[in-house]
Amino acid sequence: MAFFVFVCAALMILGGAVGVIISQHPVHAALSLILTLFGVAVLYVAQDAHFLAAVQVIVYAGAIVVLFLFVIMLLGVDSAEDLQIEPIPVQRPLAAIVALGIVGVISAAIVQARSTIASGTRSGIDIPTVSGDADGNIRQLARDLFSDHVFAFELTSVLLVVAVVGTVLLARRPDKSGAAS
Amino acid sequence: MIALDPLLIGDLDLGDVLVVLLKVVVVFVVGLVATMLMVWFERKAIAGMQNRIGPNKAGPFGILQTLADGIKLFFKEDxxxxxxxxxxxxxxxxxxxxxxxxxxxxxxxxxxxxxxxxxxxxxxxxxxxxxxxxxxxxxxxxxxxxxxxxxxxxxxxxxxxxxxxxxxxxxxxxxxxxxxxxxxxxxxxxxxxxxxxxxxxxxxxxxxxxxxxxxxxxxxxxxxxxxxxxxxxxxxxxxxxxxxxxxxxxxxxxxxxxxxxxxxxxxxxxxxxxxxxxxxxxxxxxxxxxxxxxxxxxxxxxxxxxxxxxxxxxxxxxxxxxxxxxxxxxRYDQLMNLGWKVLIPISLGWFMLLASFRLAQDNGWNRWLVGAVALSVLTAAAGLLLAATRVSARNRQREGTMF
Incomplete structure (x- = not known):
């Protein structure tokens, strides 16, 4: 059963990922991205990380891709966009190199960790037992986030506030001919 | 997968699956029928409020009107x-x-x-x-x-x-x-x-x-x-x-x-x-x-x-x-003002108030004192927010933009 779920989710993820790259139309690419994100959410559920799955859907599928689509729709980026014209010449070879590098790093990690995964022993990670208490998983996450890592949490929120203020400032910058000072 | 329903973890037999299937079918059918009745109810109730009769031909009290509309829509050209x-x-x-x-x-x-x-x-x-x-x-x-x-x-x-x-x-x-x-x-x-x-x-x-x-x-x-x-x-x-x-x-x-x-x-x-x-x-x-x-x-x-x-x-x-x-x-600007400047700050402030009460209850503090302190902090925050929106409204007016 677990294997079946994994294969389905993996097909969703890979299909979506290929779709993002090969579709001609930006909106179709964004829709394929949603497929990938949902596939990842399914994998989270299969690993009993229900909270992570929900947040994945709410934040990525529900907010970020909506924003992508919003920009595509408002700017009217159409299929007329010519893919042959290269604004920054180095970026395509660079992208290929980086992609190869990432594949290499991930493969190395898998090869290195194979024995640990197979034997099922993980060092340093305390795996909470979630059976019985339905909310145990989420409670544990909340306790970790708001007690041990509260400083990092607050820093992240400060970062977000800075981003918002910066955006407002950039968007409302008075033009040079304007009367505003 | 079925782990989403905590009562169905572990050994499953055909009976369990059938119960889940039954529930799916019932929820689906009840949902569709409820929607059909809701459309009828809305039309009828609004008609009543506006001194009209509303749908009254298909079935008793026009209750089958939505069904008739649905069948019509099915056969229309696509x-x-x-x-x-x-x-x-x-x-x-x-x-x-x-x-x-x-x-x-x-x-x-x-x-x-x-x-x-x-x-x-x-x-x-x-x-x-x-x-x-x-x-x-x-x-x-x-x-x-x-x-x-x-x-x-x-x-x-x-x-x-x-x-x-x-x-x-x-x-x-x-x-x-x-x-x-x-x-x-x-x-x-x-x-x-x-x-x-x-x-x-x-x-x-x-x-x-x-x-x-x-x-x-x-x-x-x-x-x-x-x-x-x-x-x-x-x-x-x-x-x-x-x-x-x-x-x-x-x-x-x-x-x-x-x-x-x-x-x-x-x-x-x-x-x-x-x-x-x-x-x-x-x-x-x-x-x-x-x-x-x-x-x-x-x-x-x-x-x-x-x-x-x-x-x-x-x-x-x-x-x-x-x-x-x-x-x-x-109006569109009223909608956005209501959402961002009224509802979000009020709900956030109220959430903070409830949280402070909860904290007071857990630690055995004096509720009234906590309430008074929280309320004064929230009032100060509301005053600051009000001042900020007022300043920005004045700035916008000076720049001559509507929104």
């Missing part, structure tokens, strides 16, 4: 505009329709929660709940689905390849994304009191009237939730999405036949599910009304919970119809 993006145009109605149905799966539709029972029932010798699934992330699933519901409307407007639908869908997505924040914050207030995300747990936490969350959270989160939910549903007075005078028909202008029917169905289905969510979150779901030690018992045995749920649901369905018949539509 048009796709020449400028449309064909694939997305066909996909969009389903993206609107499916999330509307999925929300049903986490709403407890019945069961006996009285006197500390946990709301499980026995069907064919198997213990289960009268709800399709009871995931531990119940409420988050709800938020996720309401954020996914944006796609249907957004893509429908865009893929039509026409101006007014695009404007309608841009408005719709801006509105839905803005009000989601207020919606989430008022749900957070409920979570603070109930201490669980699962919908059955939330119902379980509201055994008597004073512990219903509408009372326990102090009414304000309920009011904010009601307003934000109306905006999420794009129902009047927040139906700028399909403002006929400005946008012809909004995002669904180019849709006809069964594709339009799916949008229509999704809209009304969303109204029913949102009412169900309000009942579950704030009014104890299938719990009977219990004030002090007296329980209003309907003496219906196992159907008790379901009947109570339906009665409460009907109240909110009527309120939504009532809104539609009474309130004029907001």
């Amino acid at each position: 048009l796709i505009p020449a400028q449309a993006n064909r694939f997305v145009f066909k996909l969009a109605p389903y993206l609107a329709f499916v999330p509307a149905f999925l929300v049903w799966s986490v709403i407890p539709l019945g069961g006996d929660f009285s006197n500390g029972k946990d709301g499980t029932v026995k069907i064919f010798g198997r213990v289960t709940r009268l709800q399709l699934a009871d995931p531990q992330i119940g409420l988050l699933l709800l938020l996720a689905l309401s954020s996914v519901a944006v796609y249907g409307i957004m893509l429908a407007g865009w893929s039509s390849g026409s101006k007014y639908p695009l404007l309608g869908s841009v408005r719709a997505s801006a509105q839905m994304v803005s009000y989601e924040a207020a919606l989430g914050l008022s749900i957070a207030a409920v979570l603070l009191i109930s201490g669980t995300l699962s919908t059955s747990g939330i119902v379980f936490a509201q055994p008597s009237f004073t512990r219903w969350h509408v009372v326990a959270t102090g009414l304000l989160p309920f009011v904010i939730f009601l307003i934000a939910a109306t905006a999420e549903l794009n129902r009047p007075p927040f139906d700028l999405v399909e403002a006929e005078q400005e946008l012809v028909g909004g995002f669904n202008t180019e849709y006809s036949s069964i594709r339009f029917a799916l949008f229509f169905l999704a809209e009304f289905m969303n109204t029913i599910t949102m009412s169900g969510v309000i009942v579950t979150l704030f009014f104890g779901g299938p719990q009977p009304v219990k004030i002090g030690d007296t329980t209003l018992n309907l003496h219906l045995g196992p159907l008790n919970g379901t009947v109570w749920f339906l009665l409460k649901l009907l109240v909110f369905l009527y309120i939504y119809v009532w809104f539609r018949a009474t309130l004029p539509r907001l």
Whole structure:
């Protein structure tokens, strides 16, 4: 059963990922991205990380891709966009190199960790037992986030506030001919 | 997968699967029939309020009118505009329709929660709940689905390849994304009191009237939730999405036949599910009304919970119809001001107040002192916010822009 779920989710993820790259139309690419994100959410559920799955859907599928689509729709980026014209010449070879590098790093990690995964022993990670208490998983996450890592949490929120203020400032910058000072 | 329903973990046999299948079919059929009746109810009730008769030809009291309309829409010619993006145009109605149905799966539709029972029932010798699934992330699933519901409307407007639908869908997505924040914050207030995300747990936490969350959270989160939910549903007075005078028909202008029917169905289905969510979150779901030690018992045995749920649901369905018949539509800037400058700050402040009370209760501090300190801090914050908006309004006026 677990294997079946994994294969389905993996097909969703890979299909979506290929779709993002090969579709001609930006909106179709964004829709394929949603497929990938949902596939990842399914994998989270299969690993009993229900909270992570929900947040994945709410934040990525529900907010970020909506924003992508919003920009595509408002700017009217159409299929007329010519893919042959290269604004920054180095970026395509660079992208290929980086992609190869990432594949290499991930493969190395898998090869290195194979024995640990197979034997099922993980060092340093305390795996909470979630059976019985339905909310145990989420409670544990909340306790970790708001007690041990509260400083990092607050820093992240400060970062977000800075981003918002910066955006407002950039968007409302008075033009040079304007009367505003 | 089935681990989402905590009562079905472990050894499964055919019986368990059949019970789940039965629940799926029942929820689907009940959802469709309820939507059909809701359309009829809305037309009839508004007709009554406007001194008209309303549908009265098909069936007794015109109750089959929606069915007749549905059959007509099925057989109509299916048009796709020449400028449309064909694939997305066909996909969009389903993206609107499916999330509307999925929300049903986490709403407890019945069961006996009285006197500390946990709301499980026995069907064919198997213990289960009268709800399709009871995931531990119940409420988050709800938020996720309401954020996914944006796609249907957004893509429908865009893929039509026409101006007014695009404007309608841009408005719709801006509105839905803005009000989601207020919606989430008022749900957070409920979570603070109930201490669980699962919908059955939330119902379980509201055994008597004073512990219903509408009372326990102090009414304000309920009011904010009601307003934000109306905006999420794009129902009047927040139906700028399909403002006929400005946008012809909004995002669904180019849709006809069964594709339009799916949008229509999704809209009304969303109204029913949102009412169900309000009942579950704030009014104890299938719990009977219990004030002090007296329980209003309907003496219906196992159907008790379901009947109570339906009665409460009907109240909110009527309120939504009532809104539609009474309130004029907001202007776009009024809508955005209400969402960002009124609802979000108030719900955030109220959430903080509830949290400080909770902290005081846990640590045994003096409640009145905590309340006074929290209130003065909140008043100061509100004053600062007011000053900030006033300054920015003055700046905008000096720069000579409207918004």
